[in-house]
Amino acid sequence: MIAEMAAALLQAQWLYLAIGYIAIGAALTRAQGTGAWLMGVLGWPMELAQRFAGQGPQPYLFLLPNVLVFGLFTFAPLFMNMGFSATEGSSILFQDRDWAGTDNLVRLLGETQPDTGAENREDDKFLRAVTDTAVFVVFQVPIMVLFALITALVLNRDIAGRGFWRSIFFYPVMLSPVVVGFLWTLILKRQGVLSVTLMQWGWIDAPIQWLTDPGWTMFWSVFVYTWAHLGFYMLILLAGLQAIPADLYEAAEMDGTSPWRALTHITIPLLMPTLLVVFVLSLIKAFQAFEELFAMQVSWISVVAYIFETSGLRGTPTTHGLGIAATASLLIAAFLGLLSVLQIALSGKGAR
Amino acid sequence: MWAFLTRTQGRGRLTLVDWLSYGYLAFGFLLIFIPVVWLGLNSVKTAFQIERQDISLIPGDYTRVARATVQGPDGKRIFFITDLPDWVLNWRDLSAADQAAQDVAGFLSAQTGDAALALRSHLGQTEPQALAVIAAQGLPDWLPRYRTMSASAKAEVNIEAALAGLSPANDRLLREFTGLYPGARLTSQILVSAPDPQTGEIRQWGVSNIDIKRAFTPARPVDAVNAKVTKLPTASLQADRNVQIAWENYIDPLSGSSYGVTVDFTRCLTNSVIVTIVGTAITLLINSMAAFALSKYKFRGQVMFLALILATLMVPPTITLVGVFKAIQATGISGSLWGIIIPGSATPAGVFMLRQYMLTLPDELIEAARMDSASEWKIFWKIVAPLALPAIAALGILSIVWRWNDLIVPLVAVATVKEAYTIQLCLLEFRGEHTSQEHYRLAMTMVSLIPTTLVFVFLQRYITTGIANSGMK
Amino acid sequence: MTSIQLKNIKKSYGKTEVIHGIDLDIPSGEFCVFVGPSGCGKSTLLRMIAGLEDVTAGDLLIDGARVNGISAAKRGLAMVFQSYALYPHMSVRKNLSFGLENINLPKAEIKSRVEDAARMLQIDGYLDRKPGQLSGGQRQRVAIGRAVVREPRAFLFDEPLSNLDAELRVATRGEISALHQRLGNTMIYVTHDQVEAMTMADKIAVLRAGRLEQFGAPLELYNAPANMFVAGFIGSPRMNFLKAGLIAGAGQTILRLQDGQDIALSTDRFGRPASRPAVMGIRPGDLEITDSDAPLHMQVTAVEQLGSESILFGTSPCDEELVVTARGQTAVRVGDRLNLRPNPDAIHVFDAQSEESLALQ
Amino acid sequence: MTSIQLKNIKKSYGKTEVIHGIDLDIPSGEFCVFVGPSGCGKSTLLRMIAGLEDVTAGDLLIDGARVNGISAAKRGLAMVFQSYALYPHMSVRKNLSFGLENINLPKAEIKSRVEDAARMLQIDGYLDRKPGQLSGGQRQRVAIGRAVVREPRAFLFDEPLSNLDAELRVATRGEISALHQRLGNTMIYVTHDQVEAMTMADKIAVLRAGRLEQFGAPLELYNAPANMFVAGFIGSPRMNFLKAGLIAGAGQTILRLQDGQDIALSTDRFGRPASRPAVMGIRPGDLEITDSDAPLHMQVTAVEQLGSESILFGTSPCDEELVVTARGQTAVRVGDRLNLRPNPDAIHVFDAQSEESLALQ
Amino acid sequence: DEIDFLCYQDGTECDVIAELSARFTEETGHVVNTNIVSYEVIRDQLLKQLQAGDTVPDLARVTDLGGMAPYFLDIAPYVDSAYYEANFAATLPWMRPAGDTAGIYGWPGMGATGPFVNLTMFEDAGVDVPEAGATWDDWVTALTEVKDTLGLDAAFALDRTAHRWAGPAFSFGAKFMDDTGEPILVDDGFRTIAELFIDWHKSGFMPVEGWPAGAGTSFRNAAPLFLNGQVAMHFGGSWLINSYDSNITDFDWKAVPVPCGEGGCGAMVGGPAVAGFKSTDHPEAVAKFIDFMAREDIGAEYHAKTQSIPAHAGLQQTGIEYQGASARVADALNVFADNALKAATTTPQAFAFQGYPKNFVIYGVVPDYLTKAINGEVSLDEALAAIDADVKAKIAE
Numbered sequence A: 001m002i003a004e005m006a007a008a009l010l011q012a013q014w015l016y017l018a019i020g021y022i023a024i025g026a027a028l029t030r031a032q033g034t035g036a037w038l039m040g041v042l043g044w045p046m047e048l049a050q051r052f053a054g055q056g057p058q059p060y061l062f063l064l065p066n067v068l069v070f071g072l073f074t075f076a077p078l079f080m081n082m083g084f085s086a087t088e089g090s091s092i093l094f095q096d097r098d099w100a101g102t103d104n105l106v107r108l109l110g111e112t113q114p115d116t117g118a119e120n121r122e123d124d125k126f127l128r129a130v131t132d133t134a135v136f137v138v139f140q141v142p143i144m145v146l147f148a149l150i151t152a153l154v155l156n157r158d159i160a161g162r163g164f165w166r167s168i169f170f171y172p173v174m175l176s177p178v179v180v181g182f183l184w185t186l187i188l189k190r191q192g193v194l195s196v197t198l199m200q201w202g203w204i205d206a207p208i209q210w211l212t213d214p215g216w217t218m219f220w221s222v223f224v225y226t227w228a229h230l231g232f233y234m235l236i237l238l239a240g241l242q243a244i245p246a247d248l249y250e251a252a253e254m255d256g257t258s259p260w261r262a263l264t265h266i267t268i269p270l271l272m273p274t275l276l277v278v279f280v281l282s283l284i285k286a287f288q289a290f291e292e293l294f295a296m297q298v299s300w301i302s303v304v305a306y307i308f309e310t311s312g313l314r315g316t317p318t319t320h321g322l323g324i325a326a327t328a329s330l331l332i333a334a335f336l337g338l339l340s341v342l343q344i345a346l347s348g349k350g351a352r
Numbered sequence B: 001m002w003a004f005l006t007r008t009q010g011r012g013r014l015t016l017v018d019w020l021s022y023g024y025l026a027f028g029f030l031l032i033f034i035p036v037v038w039l040g041l042n043s044v045k046t047a048f049q050i051e052r053q054d055i056s057l058i059p060g061d062y063t064r065v066a067r068a069t070v071q072g073p074d075g076k077r078i079f080f081i082t083d084l085p086d087w088v089l090n091w092r093d094l095s096a097a098d099q100a101a102q103d104v105a106g107f108l109s110a111q112t113g114d115a116a117l118a119l120r121s122h123l124g125q126t127e128p129q130a131l132a133v134i135a136a137q138g139l140p141d142w143l144p145r146y147r148t149m150s151a152s153a154k155a156e157v158n159i160e161a162a163l164a165g166l167s168p169a170n171d172r173l174l175r176e177f178t179g180l181y182p183g184a185r186l187t188s189q190i191l192v193s194a195p196d197p198q199t200g201e202i203r204q205w206g207v208s209n210i211d212i213k214r215a216f217t218p219a220r221p222v223d224a225v226n227a228k229v230t231k232l233p234t235a236s237l238q239a240d241r242n243v244q245i246a247w248e249n250y251i252d253p254l255s256g257s258s259y260g261v262t263v264d265f266t267r268c269l270t271n272s273v274i275v276t277i278v279g280t281a282i283t284l285l286i287n288s289m290a291a292f293a294l295s296k297y298k299f300r301g302q303v304m305f306l307a308l309i310l311a312t313l314m315v316p317p318t319i320t321l322v323g324v325f326k327a328i329q330a331t332g333i334s335g336s337l338w339g340i341i342i343p344g345s346a347t348p349a350g351v352f353m354l355r356q357y358m359l360t361l362p363d364e365l366i367e368a369a370r371m372d373s374a375s376e377w378k379i380f381w382k383i384v385a386p387l388a389l390p391a392i393a394a395l396g397i398l399s400i401v402w403r404w405n406d407l408i409v410p411l412v413a414v415a416t417v418k419e420a421y422t423i424q425l426c427l428l429e430f431r432g433e434h435t436s437q438e439h440y441r442l443a444m445t446m447v448s449l450i451p452t453t454l455v456f457v458f459l460q461r462y463i464t465t466g467i468a469n470s471g472m473k
Numbered sequence C, D: 001m002t003s004i005q006l007k008n009i010k011k012s013y014g015k016t017e018v019i020h021g022i023d024l025d026i027p028s029g030e031f032c033v034f035v036g037p038s039g040c041g042k043s044t045l046l047r048m049i050a051g052l053e054d055v056t057a058g059d060l061l062i063d064g065a066r067v068n069g070i071s072a073a074k075r076g077l078a079m080v081f082q083s084y085a086l087y088p089h090m091s092v093r094k095n096l097s098f099g100l101e102n103i104n105l106p107k108a109e110i111k112s113r114v115e116d117a118a119r120m121l122q123i124d125g126y127l128d129r130k131p132g133q134l135s136g137g138q139r140q141r142v143a144i145g146r147a148v149v150r151e152p153r154a155f156l157f158d159e160p161l162s163n164l165d166a167e168l169r170v171a172t173r174g175e176i177s178a179l180h181q182r183l184g185n186t187m188i189y190v191t192h193d194q195v196e197a198m199t200m201a202d203k204i205a206v207l208r209a210g211r212l213e214q215f216g217a218p219l220e221l222y223n224a225p226a227n228m229f230v231a232g233f234i235g236s237p238r239m240n241f242l243k244a245g246l247i248a249g250a251g252q253t254i255l256r257l258q259d260g261q262d263i264a265l266s267t268d269r270f271g272r273p274a275s276r277p278a279v280m281g282i283r284p285g286d287l288e289i290t291d292s293d294a295p296l297h298m299q300v301t302a303v304e305q306l307g308s309e310s311i312l313f314g315t316s317p318c319d320e321e322l323v324v325t326a327r328g329q330t331a332v333r334v335g336d337r338l339n340l341r342p343n344p345d346a347i348h349v350f351d352a353q354s355e356e357s358l359a360l361q
Numbered sequence E: 001d002e003i004d005f006l007c008y009q010d011g012t013e014c015d016v017i018a019e020l021s022a023r024f025t026e027e028t029g030h031v032v033n034t035n036i037v038s039y040e041v042i043r044d045q046l047l048k049q050l051q052a053g054d055t056v057p058d059l060a061r062v063t064d065l066g067g068m069a070p071y072f073l074d075i076a077p078y079v080d081s082a083y084y085e086a087n088f089a090a091t092l093p094w095m096r097p098a099g100d101t102a103g104i105y106g107w108p109g110m111g112a113t114g115p116f117v118n119l120t121m122f123e124d125a126g127v128d129v130p131e132a133g134a135t136w137d138d139w140v141t142a143l144t145e146v147k148d149t150l151g152l153d154a155a156f157a158l159d160r161t162a163h164r165w166a167g168p169a170f171s172f173g174a175k176f177m178d179d180t181g182e183p184i185l186v187d188d189g190f191r192t193i194a195e196l197f198i199d200w201h202k203s204g205f206m207p208v209e210g211w212p213a214g215a216g217t218s219f220r221n222a223a224p225l226f227l228n229g230q231v232a233m234h235f236g237g238s239w240l241i242n243s244y245d246s247n248i249t250d251f252d253w254k255a256v257p258v259p260c261g262e263g264g265c266g267a268m269v270g271g272p273a274v275a276g277f278k279s280t281d282h283p284e285a286v287a288k289f290i291d292f293m294a295r296e297d298i299g300a301e302y303h304a305k306t307q308s309i310p311a312h313a314g315l316q317q318t319g320i321e322y323q324g325a326s327a328r329v330a331d332a333l334n335v336f337a338d339n340a341l342k343a344a345t346t347t348p349q350a351f352a353f354q355g356y357p358k359n360f361v362i363y364g365v366v367p368d369y370l371t372k373a374i375n376g377e378v379s380l381d382e383a384l385a386a387i388d389a390d391v392k393a394k395i396a397e
């Protein structure tokens, strides 16, 4: 097993490069100390650079590895999406794609097909995804923020075993979205425990398709998504609550403030900046909702799921799917970008 | 203990709000752990139970009884065979080795009548016996292929002629073998006892399935032949369960012997461990380097870099997956573990969280170190990194969780290279297009939860304080 | 007008007792300062009076009524916190009126009270600002204003000046004194700065480790400290302490210093105590530098010239530390040997064992 | 031994200039204190000398060599920070040796230097503790120790005492003075506390808003402040300022106060200046309370009894504020009217316009 | 040479190929490295890898024949084309890129869709299983009776994809393809089945877990419904036989001939093929291996061991001696082979449609809109119009 692990990593060229790098470093830096020896040696190009070029370029060097990875695996794909959006064809190779200009935008949003002039259906699908997602967001975000707040308030009380409860509520955050979807599918499928238990209790007569019944699917989407993410926002809110100085409450007590008034007039207003952060973050997250819902096979299609499917990431791609999906993804990215600009603006104002 | 539980702000006894709070917490606790516990319970149910969507809390199958259908010249007979040994009843669940280990011939020779026919077919003896007869009697060599010949080919041969002159037993055998008679069949049904609706006497019945959602369950009495189906009220059924914990759901995939799945689960675990450890190490290194630059220097383009990193938060990788795929291909790291490790190693949330934390470290420390002739790199790893340890630890935990749970990057990086599969990819393997190894999937999902749960149990202090205090905002 | 009485008040956190039974009687209208080193229990005591902390044992009486179980809001006291504890999201006006709204006072009444208080404290110019937009001194005044508008029976201050810089601290302490003169309410003021205590208090309660060491007017504590702790704590620079033997002689009592010098003690002040090991205390300002012979000698180790006065640090022949203050600017240099004559009326004598003062009260 | 020279040093952050051209010549071995109100640029100046901040314009010379572009590490200076900036994750020993390891000194040498410094500063008892386990004063000494072990050409201190409580501050400032005496290195010390400046400095540089107001020995600044700012800043309580007219008469120059009282000025100290609006400055300790008639009168508004001295606050007839200190304990009450006689040798006169001192230098 | 073979399996196909490839190595010296992956990988990843041109296997077992046709290696230069034309005439065109009529692009497999029934349910309900040649009407009647008698939730399940739907649709006369090879989707037959289909869901004849539960173009497998005894009939395909055989122990089942209608007894054909890729460095070895697998004797062994239907005309004719196969497996294989043969004669559009390179567009579009109609979100007319329009648009692209 050890040998296997080693072999997996030590593909020859990496190994030699790494050994060379460390050897040069060891020779150059004459690093001392045992435990941290490696760290001392790792940075030899930076120390060399500082010796010759001074302190000026150092921050750029510190940023370099991270930015390189970001550039290659986040920004380059984003630019490729722009490329896909502006070209057409089913290939993912740019040399096999033709220039399309705004055709993909028309294919996504237009009333008629640019190629045939026939009625375009894609716009309905996309709008449907957008409206469904909007409905999801409109319910999910306030509900989650509300419950995260309630949980945080409860956990901010002087309650026995606070640390324990705090981590309990955080636990779902540690589960993979696929597992979350799977867990809840086990419970929610038609033959699942929930239906059967409710039937045994006589609350329902026939098993309910919780995940596909149009009346329930949104409820459970919101529920499960909230279940999975609540802990994270609860933690942020808790930190916000703990940042409120305790003597404010003592002052309020001296002022004869009732607990309810203390909550509404002191806690909530002071928590506002944190609440705002939580609100916007969860808004952005909710718009990106995909994996849990996909794993549960809910019967509505979120925007990201729409893009995922249309781009041909699953199943066989349609001729223009890639371009259309890329266009949609750019629209969504732009929208989310706008949201976060809004957040920065708002929180800037909140911080005064 | 009570004093501990009822301890409050120090003033007064438990108030209504306290009771409500504890109630809320208890409810939340149940809500959070029911699915996980349910998964755990299900993961030790037998494949059959899972397939049957048996939602009982108890793992283990009902007591079963064999129901035989035998078709002959004189029509169809449906009857039950009781008291079969387990290995006969579960014959088709046995591995080839286990099947070979049984004294099938001996068992069959002790059987008589229709039961013998049904059991012969059930135990897979029809074909070898028929082939032996064909060889012994010198019958035509197309006979073994007869039942899959095209209709036109069948028309060209004369089966009746070929079978003429065989002993009744052999005739019967070959007719069954060539499909002239439908094969005798044996299925296992649930043995229940319930009052006969007509007579009220308690009888034993065989039923296909107990579905408490249905008011009635069609059943046949075990002691009758060709009896009509009776509709029994489901509530009146009494069935025994053999509690049986299906550890093989765990053992088979982990030992690489799971039926119908070609994934080496230990390999997946190993890969995931490598990816998680190496990936987390790289993430911590390069993210803290970037965070250091962004928090402790003033340089041209700083705001732009920060904005870029924040912008990456806006772009879920799911929607740029084709591009990510191309990038991984282009950098030549696809198909190896590096293809999983590298793309995920720069995390915007991580950089941001570490930066926020590092901002709280006093600049004076860095200036003191500069006065102390430390190089910038040394300042980074000897002063800033150790001091940012709480945040780095928090990010480390998150990174472990992210890495362990990541599906998207492995999917685009190594989908066609099975040796490099991580655990999440392997879990997908249990969900085939046409067949589903749900029982393995349940068990392996449970296994996949172990590391995150361990991290959770042992590091929860760091998680909750670390994340909350690292300015994840 | 409100009197506050503490009767054998005790406080424990879990098993550790931090206040060990304090009796204190604060008459109506008095400005009482709790002073003592950090951790001695000043805040705890104040918070018990405020009702923010339970009283473990003993009785707390306000105007003669036992208030142990009564909630903070109902005691009718107001408190100014060290950090001011202003509501950061409310305007100054709202900060002032919040407590009044809580008790459902009529709007007009609230308005007039807030404006009166603001005018009095000269914060009427920024009633609509948020606390974050105010300077430290202004915040301080808002915090006081919030206490004032409630027209409380008594004011409680917990180190209200410790977040201000030196200059502002001096100015604000004058303002608080003036406020007390104007309102005449009972006030309890916590500080660990003896200068604040001396300059502001009608009565000072010196606390040490949860016990009351002395309770009295400032000059009473300065001139007649009950023990070495109070003597050392009150007065700056600190009182000099020299080990000595108290020898009850025939006609007079003398104090024999370690280097053998004798100092006669007046019977007026000390009566006729028995012989014992003792400690002589003498404040730096009560030592006169003289050319003629004198009972005390000092080798100067450091000189601090403050312009208006000079502080001379040194050691006695027996290596005990001595500090002397001299008016104006001095020509004394490090290394000089000085003869010092103590002002006989300012000599304090303490029992070496119990550290209690031997002076007649 | 190291001299430090500043030649027309300027510093801008972006477009705002915060240091407007400072010339200063700190001779080798001197203890120089930068003093001034908050935000005046003391830290900025010190950090420029240290090399932690770029010099925008002007020349910075150490031992005559221009060091503007040289990195902090290479200037051979050591700095003690206000917050001490001890590496919290390293033991005291490691804190001391870190800088030495960085310049790859031999192990044995490091060990001996660290131990010498620790012994000298009496921190050898807790070399293996982390800074978090030390008290404020101990941390302070570790910070100094870290500077000492490097055997720097000069020491730079940025308000090293401001995080200590009053008592410890007094003690530590003595220790730093002693350290200077022992080592003899050049030291630059930043503070905004004039008492610290007065008691420690060989030379004080008074800064205001990025400009050097006066540079000289402490008593020089106390006795002959160059302008009203320095006069007001140095000395405690603050110098009293009274508006007056300077009238150059026939034989003598007189200062006519607002209420018409005249005070004659000695030609020795002021020469024969032209008539002009002026401000008279007199320190609180230079006013004598007298029963006989005197040029100054004061209505007492507050009395602070410190035991060893009393501070009387009041207003002149023209409503100017006056402070008087009196030795010992006073019987003066609020509301009393006092006659005050200024010590003629201690009168300062400033031009009302330029606020410059009119005294002959 | 060493060649990399990317394979997915429904049962033991890859294992058997790997086993056979050892013999191939003995014969030719070429080594075949078989890499078994899940179906999703073949479906979702392989095409992109082919496009990106990196880390592509030399050959693979694939299903999207039309989509990948441009990347297939023409092995005609290395093999005897006549043998292929003689034995694989019906399936070879599926693998040819547009316009090509002569190239040999791999070793085609054969599969067919068709129904399985739960015999035990029929027995318990006392209903006779309709004979071969029975119509959909007969079946609906019989199944409804079973359902009602036994109190089932639903009687009939069909995987959610137009590939399964096509067979019944053919039966009702839907043409799918016109004579010129262009799709004509919505015609009278199509409308008839669509109407019926909606009714079947409304009446509870078909389960809500099936089509109504799916979203968009996603596939939903109905096999679990059959496996756990929720429905009496599952319209699946020949690839399920093995899985059913090994997983179903608590009821009797069998494959039955496709129900018939006015359009014939329609089943959809298809099947994975083993094909090489142009990008290979060892075209000869790849061709040799494909040729090896296409051999009659090897094919017979392969099909015997994997218990699958041969596409090889000769083997279809002579039949295969399925060793160790249970009677119901052998029977089922026979039934499906028959279904395929019948399709070739009565509903030839099945073959045309399978060879149509953009059929995957239709596979997704049809369920998408039909589901909407079933769930009442749109009317049938709207759905049909939308299907027509959307397919036209997508195909025109």
Ligand SMILES: Nc1ncnc2c1ncn2[C@@H]1O[C@H](COP(=O)(O)OP(=O)(O)OP(=O)(O)O)[C@@H](O)[C@H]1O
Pocket: C013, C018, C036, C037, C038, C039, C040, C041, C042, C043, C044, C045, C192
């Ligand atoms: N909540 C608490 N739990 C346990 N011990 C406490 C608590 N609060 C205070 N103490 C202890 O009680 C003693 C008195 O604390 P208190 O805050 O009253 O001191 P203080 O005189 O106000 O000091 P300071 O001048 O530093 O404010 C201290 O020893 C402190 O450690």
Ligand SMILES: Nc1ncnc2c1ncn2[C@@H]1O[C@H](COP(=O)(O)OP(=O)(O)OP(=O)(O)O)[C@@H](O)[C@H]1O
Pocket: D013, D018, D036, D037, D038, D039, D040, D041, D042, D043, D044, D045, D192
């Ligand atoms: N990084 C900076 N950017 C812009 N302005 C600055 C910066 N650092 C200091 N300043 C400004 O320069 C001036 C001098 O600051 P400096 O810190 O030197 O004051 P200081 O005399 O040390 O004050 P303090 O006694 O409060 O420490 C101040 O007005 C400050 O606002």
Ligand SMILES: [Mg+2]
Pocket: C042, C043, C044
């Ligand atoms: Mg306190």
Ligand SMILES: [Mg+2]
Pocket: D042, D043, D044
């Ligand atoms: Mg400063």
